[in-house]
Amino acid sequence: MRAKVGDRLVVEGPRDDLHRRTGVVTQVRGSEGAPPYQVRWLDEDSATESLVYPGPDAHIEEDAAER
Numbered sequence: 001m002r003a004k005v006g007d008r009l010v011v012e013g014p015r016d017d018l019h020r021r022t023g024v025v026t027q028v029r030g031s032e033g034a035p036p037y038q039v040r041w042l043d044e045d046s047a048t049e050s051l052v053y054p055g056p057d058a059h060i061e062e063d064a065a066e067r
Contacts, residue, residue, distance in 0.1 A: 001034070001035060001054055001058070001059075001060060002032070002033035002034065002060070003025045003028055003033055003035075003037055003060045004025065004028060004033055004063070005025055005026060005027065005028060006024065006025065006063035006065065007024075007025045007060050007061060007062055007063050008022055008023065008024055008025070008060070008061040008063075009022070009023050009024075009025055009037060009039050009052065009054060009058060009059075009060060010022050010058065010059055010060075010061055011054065011055075011057055011058045012057045012058070012059075013057075014057060019043070021041060021043055022041075022042050022043060023039035023040055023041040023042055023043075023052075024039065024040050024042065025037045025038070025039055025060075026038045026039065026040050026049065029051070035052070035053050035054055036051050036052060036053045037051070037052050037054070038050075038051055038052075039051075039052045
């Protein structure tokens with residue numbers, strides 16, 4: 001998995017009753033776009049940030065402005 005600042009990290013819910021989470025990558029801490037990523041979550045009231053090591057249920061969506 002490779003990302004850059006501004007890309008979206010999407011984590012699918014592991015079950016139907018758990019929601020999908022989407023966040024914006026604010027910092028890439030691995031080399032050459034590799035995890036971990038600092039992510040600002042968009043689905044929470046306070047727009048919290050956390051350090052994420054994405055699992056197999058996650059994927060990156062490129063920053064639309066860069067396409």
